Amino acid sequence: MTWRMRVRHRTGYSYDGEVVSSFNEARMTPLSDSTQTTLESRVEISPPASVFRYRDYWGTQVTAFDIHSPHSELVVTSTSVVETALRPRALSSLASLGWGELGTDQVRDQFAEWLAFTPRTDPDGELSALARESAGTSAPADAAIACNEAIRAAMEYRLGATGVHTSGLQAWQERKGVCQDFAHVTLAMLRSLGVPCRYVSGYLHPKSSAEIGETVAGESHAWVEWWDGEWVGYDPTNGREVADQHVAVARGRDYDDVAPLKGIYSGPKSSGLGVVVEVTRLA
The missing domain is CATH 3.10.620.30 (C8orf32 fold)
Incomplete structure (x- = not known):
């Protein structure tokens, strides 16, 4: 039996004032291996950012990005469609x-x-x-x-x-x-x-x-x-x-x-964090 799911993961930070610049890494793209296949995936960032993607030492896809325009809010949204397959081994x-x-x-x-x-x-x-x-x-x-x-x-x-x-x-x-x-x-x-x-x-x-x-x-x-x-x-x-x-x-x-989102920034302290995950079964 297989499941096909769409996962939407939105993380938002708000700050007490304007952040001058920030450097971040997002690990929010599902893996593709013998137990699941990521059919499509995208990571959207607001405000717009310079993006670089790579796989880290552990094999995770990382979306690295930095923002150098003043901003009082950061929103990162990952949307993926993944098909999973029943693991073949029963515990024994x-x-x-x-x-x-x-x-x-x-x-x-x-x-x-x-x-x-x-x-x-x-x-x-x-x-x-x-x-x-x-x-x-x-x-x-x-x-x-x-x-x-x-x-x-x-x-x-x-x-x-x-x-x-x-x-x-x-x-x-x-x-x-x-x-x-x-x-x-x-x-x-x-x-x-x-x-x-x-x-x-x-x-x-x-x-x-x-x-x-x-x-x-x-x-x-x-x-x-x-x-x-x-x-x-x-x-x-x-x-x-x-x-x-x-x-x-x-x-x-x-x-x-494996932290989903981490980074450093120059500016006032964060005043709020919001995380929303929505999962939809497609097949």
Whole structure:
């Protein structure tokens, strides 16, 4: 089964006065790979800007732009049409590598960047111990799911409980957070076990029974992928495998590698931020 979706993602900043100049990077163009195909995509910027597009180290398409005319508002709108395909692998320990194979020098060298802790995914002793306890003697695939079940049992999903700069450890200590936090805590646990894993940003269509042509309010979403012989996508927030309703935009070590929009500017402080995501099922 496949889904074809149109995703419209609008981010707007307003400022207390006129910004003299700004330099920005937008990571808002969905990926094309074995699980999805981006059929069309455009990024529109207001006020008009000089644009340069490239793929970063992690394979994400970046729209870099700078504005040198005075402006009191910045609006970036990405509109994409993406076709997704059902992931072929059902989660099963029978299909995964064992701990001995994951622990070889070859694997640890090849996936060193996906095994290294970052400031957002550095666990404390309690979280590392929970990972070991949850994993028990299970194979890596089952251990990864068990870690997620432990997180979901202990943490509450709560909007506004954390901020964009919150680390996984901070969210864990508060026992609450949003999808970004659930992903960071999961990565911290898996890396503490020696399982290569990465952060994925994108979108999730919230309605599995959506009618063709129906537009619904969506949000940016985050999940993880781990490697146990092949990459497996898993949504820690919802406790399920990544499937047709997920649209991947970027992959990295954590949120800092995939932030949808970031930059620097010269001028007064920002006085407002508005984000609107609309998702329409087309087929």
